Amino acid sequence: MAEFVGIDLGTTLSGLAYLKSDGNPEIVPNADGERLTPSVVFFDTHEDVKLVGSAARDGGEPDRTVFQIKRHMDDPEYLVDIDGKKWTPSEVSALILAKLKRECSKIIGEINEVVITVPANFNELARKSTIAAAEMAGMKVKRLVNEPTAAAVYYAHNQGVQGRILVYDLGGGTLDTTILEVQGDNIRILTSEGARHLGGSNFDELLLDAYTEQYQKQTGAQLYSDERHRRRILQATEDAKKMLSKLQRVNDTVSNDQSNGIARIDLTRDGFEKMVRQMLTRTVMLVEQALDSAKLKPSDIDHVVLVGGSTRIPKVKQILEKLFNKTPKSCGNVDECVALGAALFAKKSARIQEVCNASYGTLAMIYNAKTGEEKLMNSIVIPKNTPIPCSRTQVYQTSEDNERVIEVDITQGEDDDPRYVDIIGRITLEVPPNRPKGCEIAVTFSYDENQRVRALVVDKQSGRSREVAVSYKGAGVLSDEELKKKSVSLRQMRIE
Amino acid sequence: MFKKILQSLSKSQQAKSQAPVPAKPSGPLPVAPVGASASSVTPKPNVLERVVIGTPQKDYPTTSSSKPRTPEELCELTPKMSKEQISARLKLLYRRFNRSASSLDPKIRAEAEKMLNAIVLVREKHFGEL
CATH class of the missing domain: 2.60.34.10 (Substrate Binding Domain Of DNAk; Chain A, domain 1)
Known part of the structure; x- marks a missing residue:
């Protein structure tokens, strides 16, 4: 049985890590051989199966595919309707967690108790929904831990650093900033601040606008007319964004689904940085807010740590370097460190002093x-x-x-x-x-x-x-009785 | 020195409807109507049984003129404000509207987005771009 297990239930990607006998955490791949599983669920029409991960993401039926359910975890009225059956955000998340549990337990043994990470600014309902999702997937939640805290735990463990650390976690859907102090084996969180709906997917949407504009200019036609095609283009924009973190200029060719011709899309890193500049200014304001909350100046921070896929954007590093007058460090693989930190947290939680995230x-x-x-x-x-x-x-x-x-x-x-x-x-x-x-x-x-x-x-x-x-009521909130029923039903589902 | 007297939301709404003129809020004046007007802000009967983010009591003033307000006007900056005062004002507004941007009420969220955009524009104008 795996004793110390951490799960990063992310907006775009989820991962599971466990603590090896040598005390180091390790990511456990899913049955598709991937270290991280896209947080996407596809409800098939023909077979009674729920696909989770890359197969779901790359499938073609947007009406039956659920993306970024995490963004709705705090909405008591949000429901996903598939063939007349209503799914709460918690149930959809449970499918993702069930895949991780079922497939990873084949490698590391039975998984009963886990630490799950959540954004620092997740409210009461979103936290409760996350715990409910884990219970439906057959796991007991030992603790919830804030994502930047988990990342910092991993960074401190991996790098053996001491002092004040600022974690800048720019993921697919949210931005979190946490300041903490490491003294020996003890970690004290000083503050956490978060911004919702500010992450890589917002940058993708801005790039989608650029694609649409260039396509229309060249062909006079609309780039997409339905959600299926929009999703495909959005995937292309995400790829282009990643390329722009490595190259100064990227070219792409796109066509719409109406045979209106092909357009060549030209993108430059400079142009992309201009596009996202105002979003990045917001992220800097959040960092400043965190410093104010902790009554600290930039010079009081010893280490700036980057977490989340969007921190690969070179401009992110530049603005933080300018603000703190020191080079931000990445904690290894920015996509995996939250799950790795969660596994460490499962063992070290007694030595980590957290704070109240809201007044x-x-x-x-x-x-x-x-x-x-x-x-x-x-x-x-x-x-x-x-x-x-x-x-x-x-x-x-x-x-x-x-x-x-x-x-x-x-x-x-x-x-x-x-x-x-x-x-x-x-x-x-x-x-x-x-x-x-x-x-x-x-x-x-x-x-x-x-x-x-x-x-x-x-x-x-x-x-x-x-x-x-504090309790919540709403169509999207499950009662304890419903939760038990759903847990039983979910265990019998085919999830791949 | 300070006496703290409990007031529930419903009581404060009653008091508001009876009071001759409510005190002018010290906060900013967001751009457009959000939710209900001050006179129709009675909470729904079950409003407190659910998560209430951005409740109807957020009686943002409406835009009275048709002329769009500038980012400075939205942020209530005056020409006489020093850099420090502008900075402090932007910080307060950012904290406030970053929080409102998570509201479950799409209208409040949209207003928060407008305010955040205005805050960023004012910051870039007065303190330079990134």
């Missing part, structure tokens, strides 16, 4: 007795970057006489302004009648090591209390 609080009217000013604000109980697991309490007062029901909104977000935070739940607590306003209510938030939050509200006078874990 949690409630809405309160904050009254400044000195100035007389009163303002509705997001009152933070657990600030972002608090070491986890943790628990914090704040005492509030009731606002009205004879208040019978206390309602406490649970907010997620750092902004003082309530308009810019998310309300992720509410606790309602009944209290005794005939009390004046100003009664004390203690609100406690606790945060576990899987970055899941619980809230407790206590009426101090009566001692009544109510505790809840």
Whole structure:
């Protein structure tokens, strides 16, 4: 049985690694002989089989192919409809995980417990959906770990470095930046910041626009008229993007599916860099945000580590080198280090101190007795970057006489302004009648090591209390009972 | 010195509908209508039973004139602002709208994208391109 197993469930690629007896992690290939499996699922019409990986990605039926399901893991209403059957993002992810488990266990032995990586800014629901996906695939999640943390663990292990490390993880779908401190065998995360929908696939879309424009200019026709052809061109743009990381100029020839002729596409690295410049500026702003959150300057960072396929773009290295005045280092294969780090994390988790990825609080009217000013604000109980697991309490007062029901909104977000935070739940607590306003209510938030939050509200006078874990409802969210049923059904499916 | 009085979303909405003039938010004024207007921001009955990212209480002001606003206007920069003030303002806005860009509400996400583009343009103008 493989004891320490890590899985990188990526937006575009997924990988599984295990810890060998010598203490070094190793990627386990799938049955197709690939070290990484494209996170794509194809639902076949003729046979009751789900294809996962390259075969699914390279197949031709976009209506039956699911790409980048990870981008929907936090959407409670998102469903994929195949032949009238509705699949939740969690179920689709479970198919990817099931392929990895089934095929890799033939090489390393039974896989029961795993560490799975998630983007640093994955919210509560997305984390819960990831755990549910693993359970459906027949694996228990020992821990979830943030992707940049896993990469940094691998980098620190592989390079034997000490000091402050900034990890810049630009993957297929997301950007994550984490700053951590390595002292001996101990790792302390200082902060993690993330940007959704900012990754290699956004660059591909920009290149697709360039292809479309050049094709139209040369032939006067549209480059694609359906999703199937658009996907094929998108694959070509991805290949061109990779070439532009090695060459200054790339030529391609494309045709549409209406026999309107062939066009020659000319791309230069300079042109590509101009195309993606504004996206890259956003990534720099995220790095600056991370530095601000950790109260550090660029010169305080000892190592800048690159993770994710999009960090192969030379401009990425250049801008980071300019910002930090030091050459960023890649942690080996940028596509594999997250899975490798997850396997290491499975063994070393006790020595890794993580932090709360978001601030949690409630809405309160904050009254400044000195100035007389009163303002509705997001009152933070657990600030972002608090070491986890943790628990914090704040005492509030009731606002009205004879208040019978206390309602406490649970907010997620750092902004003082309530308009810019998310309300992720509410606790309602009944209290005794005939009390004046100003009664004390203690609100406690606790945060576990899987970055899941619980809230407790206590009426101090009566001692009544109510505790809840944030729960979600929606068509795309499975109940515990549904989860059990789906697990049984998934185990009987043919997944290849 | 600070007294913290609990307010739920529904209470704050009630208070808003009764209050004569709500205080002007200190935040930026995003570009276009997002979701409902201030007078119709009553949350759906089940809104808090689900993940609510970008709830209707985000009553962004609407664009009153037909003239498109410049990136500086969107970011509420004034000509008298120093480089440091512009930098601080852009950082605050970036943090705020990078977060909104993850909203499940496509309208809020679209507005966040517009704001992020404006923030980048202003940054490039005042601090140079990468």
